[in-house]
Amino acid sequence: MVDEMDLLKRLKDTERVRPAAFDEARAVLQAAMAVEEMTETNTMTKDDNVTEIKTASHRRARWSTRRTVGFGAAGLAAAAAVALVVTSTSTPSHTTSASGGHSAGAVSAGGNPILVSLAADITPLQAKPGDATLEIRNQSPTSDAVGDHGVELFTDDGTHYWAVDKKTLVKRAKDPAHEDEGEYKRAIAAALSAVKGDVGAARAQMAVANLTPGTHPIDAMPEKLKAIATAKGKKYVPPKPLTPVQEKERTDNHIWLNCTSALLAAPENPQVRAGVLRIVASMPNVKVTKTTNAGQPTLTLTDTWPKSNPGYAWSLIINAKTGAPIAEVSKDPGKSAKTDYIHTSRVRFADIKAGKF
DSSP, X not given: OOOHHHHHHHTTTSOBOOOOOXXXXXXXXXXXXXXXXXXXXXXXEEETTEEEEEETTOOOOOBOSSOOOOOSSSOTTTGGGOOOOOOOOOOOOEEEEOOOOSSSSOOOSSXXXXXXXXXXXXXXXXXXXXXXXXXXXXXXXXXXXXOTTOEEEEETTOOEEEESSHHHHHHHHHOTTOOOOOHHXXXXXXXXXXXXXXXXXXXXXXXXXXXXXXXXXXXXXXXXHHHHHHHTXXXXXXXXXXXXXXXXXXXHHHHHHHHHHHHHHOTXXXXXXXXXXXXXXXXXXXXXEEEEETTEEEEEEEEEOTTTSTTOEEEEEEETTTOOEEEEEEEOTTSOOEEEEEEEEEEOHHHHHTTOO
């Protein structure tokens, strides 16, 4: 099998996917990697020193450098290769825990008081011209230089573009055949529905925002696993099913990752920020810590999945007044932690296509 990190380097010009975090998902994704390797064709194209591998289905594997649970329609094969972990440089001073049931629809009244209060009185960011948000994530709190994560563009309607560098992003933006599965649009819609609507319904909507409506690719995995076992001359062993608690944690993880997706896709929209905060306030395992970052008051939101991924924690640092994202934070057990700072700027989509940025 192709080494995962080598595969990542070879596919770095493709769009990003949602990698898995849970043990069961890891097993499925490792199997899916084998499936993708089996179906990979020898067709390769060169694009300014960037190599793109096309699979038999000619679908681009979607990559992500964010730690997520991946049940999206594309990219299951590549997901296991990506496991970036990040940590906070913030100083904690006070922690509270969000309330609410585990299920997507079960929500107790109110939720975490800090987040509920911020959502109700969220400070709009200063209005800036443009119709899209350019996002760069790196390990520097001050520099917006493009790093290993590449560069992302989100138009105000939620259309997503990713490229390894700005030059390639221009080509992506001008590509009339650009594919967008709509996951960010659905996440934004779920966040907006939570602003004044039923938070329980918004949670349920957010829980499946990363899935193409009417699909659940995980259902096709058993047959792929059998095919892999047959190809290797081994006996097929079904993946161990999740326990009810793990199922609930998987739903919680989907809600969390899709909330962060909405926040990253529309950081300038105060209604999206408020909706995300209302949903996150209802999540059972989320802890909210008052922190400081570069001398500014911040909140560190941390979610965990103790029964599914023991010892792993994923945090998001946001501005304590505006709710705007500042950094993503996570740490795997036994591994060094890192911080991914989020740098966003308002741009005009027409300027991106013209290379004027």
